[in-house]
Amino acid sequence: MSRNKHIFIIGSCSPALGNWEHQLGNAAILIGLLTSIHKYLPDAIVTTKYQLSKGFSDTYRIQSLYVEPTKGFRAYRILITLYNLSLSIIWFFFWKILRLDIKFLRSTRLLNTYSNADIIIDLSGDTYGDNIPFKNFVKHSLELITARFLEKPIVSLANSPGPFSGKFKKFIARITFNNISLITTREPISADLLRSIGVKTPIVTTACPAFLLEPVQEYKLKEILQKEGIEEEYKPTVGFTLGGYNLYSKPTWDIPESLEDLQLYVPVLKFLLEELHAQVVLIPHVYRMDPYSGQMIQGPDYTILKSLSRIISKDVEYKNLKIIEGTYSPQEVKGLIGKMDLYITGRLHAGVAALSQCVPTVLLSYGHKHLGFAKLLNQEKYVWEPSMGPDGLLTIVKQIWENKEKVTEELHKRVPLIKKLAELNVKILKDILDLDKELRICLPNKLLDNWKSNIYKKVSGKVC
Structure with missing residues (x-):
């Protein structure tokens, strides 16, 4: 009998406890991915360097491994990275030239975990590039190169890498990406960006696993609406x-x-409250973890939205302006967002929660990923850039409200196809794991052609 397949998840995001749970977008990605993995690879053993709570780990069948120090002197952590890289290079030399597997050379925590994995997933989201400090960027690049020297297949899965400022950073990114097996990007702009810096590794544009997250059951949602004082029948609710x-x-x-x-956001909120007479619900999408109890508590989003509420209500008290006071699971917040008639968000995965339920959505951009996600859904005209100013935002909001029926109809057509693209990520993993070991690093062209033409061609009419 063949042994269970081992999948190890790494990435350039912080591995600290709570980071993948209190950030509801991260949690939605991970839950969507794990649900899909256990659907198509039911016997897979999934481990990660990201530190997760026991409740999350048990629920979604994933185990956190302590493979490197998360605290301590910065220089010490860099030295460990360089030490692992050096050992992997020496191991590679003995294995490639002499066909000797010198096991003590791959016996550190990280190298042993790499060695036991059948495939390594890089789940970095949008953090690999200018969105993280340069030292973290270099450290993660070296960790991926280390895995490559151990002859392991690496898939950069459903990420939005970049941008990469400066020639040196582009050089590092190019070397790193050209030494992994496959890249799937969750939107097409990132794929174009990687090709523009000289990445030759095969790239397949899929979609974000967060599209697969299911909202909470209706009866639980009604309890939340009642608790938060949200009038379910109020129209419109934004x-x-x-x-x-x-x-x-x-x-x-x-x-x-x-x-x-x-x-910047005052004019559009006053329009919603005073002209549309909308019930406006301010919804935090990032929490923090209480270090003592381990429970979720309100985080930066709540502070920002509460301050916005005070600014708006400085002269006039709006009874139809609400803020969500409690903390809820990703499924519960997604269900809440699904009750909106219109959604305006700067948190991209709060936007995914809305768009995946066919709620007309305006994305407040701070990077290329927002436009990339919108392109998948034919919603580019409803992405606001800060250069457009408050008047530009107001124009977009008025436009989407006037066209809300057409937008909803378009989303009903696109979302089922996008969910198929999101599932394609794990179907790709399964296809790779079904190959003989020696074929997993440099993938057969026939397999690549099948991925690129099978579902994506149906969605966009072109091969990415």
Whole structure:
């Protein structure tokens, strides 16, 4: 009997406990991916360097492994990365030239985990590039190269890498990506970006696994709406989400130093409240983890949205302006977002929660991924760039509201196809794991052609 397939998930995101759970977008990606893996690879053993709570790990059948220190001196962690790389190069020499497997050369925690894996998934989202410090970018690049020296297939799965500023960073990215087996991007703009810097590794455009997340059951959702004072029958109801990266003067993943940029969003909220007479629901999409209890608590999104609420209500108290006070699971928040008649969001995966339920959505962009996701769904005209200013945002919101029936109809056509693309990520993994080991690193052209033409051709009419 063949042994269970081992899948190891790494990435350039922070591996700290809670990062993949309190950030609901990350959680939606991981839950969607794991659900799909266990559907198509039911016997697979999935491990990750990302630290997850026991409850999450048990629910979604994934095990966190401690393969490197997450604290301590920066130089020490870099030295460990270089040490692992050196050992893998020496092991590669003995294996390639002399066909000797010197096991003690791959006995560190990370190298042993790499060695036991049948395939390594790089799940970095949009962090591999300019969105992380340069030292983290280099460190993750070296970790991927290390896995390659151990003769392991590596798939960059459903990410939006880049941009890469400067020739040196482009050079590192090109070397790294050209030493892995396959890249799937979750939108087409990232695929074009990688090709533009000279990446030759095969690229297949799929879609984000977060599209596969199912919302909570209706009866539980009704309880949440009642608890939060949201009137379910109120029409229209508009959802609104912001994160620190939508305050463009000093963008941050956390709470910005200044909240002055919130003035950008005042005109559109006043339009919704005063002219559309909408029930506006401010919905946080990123929490924090209480270090003592391990429970989710409100995070930067709540602080930003609460400040926006105070600005809007400075002169007039709007009874139809609500903010979600509780913390909820990704499925619960997705169900809540699905009740909106219109959604405006700077958090991309809050937008995925809306779009995947065919809710007309305006994306507030801070990177190329927003436009890329919109292109998959033929929604490019409803992506707002900060250069457009508050008047541009107001124009887009008025336009999408006027065309909401057509937008909803288009989404009903596109979303089922996009979900098939999201599932394609794991079908690709299964096809690779079904190959003989020696074929998993340099994949057969026939397999590549099949992936590129099978589903994606149906979705867009072209091969990416």
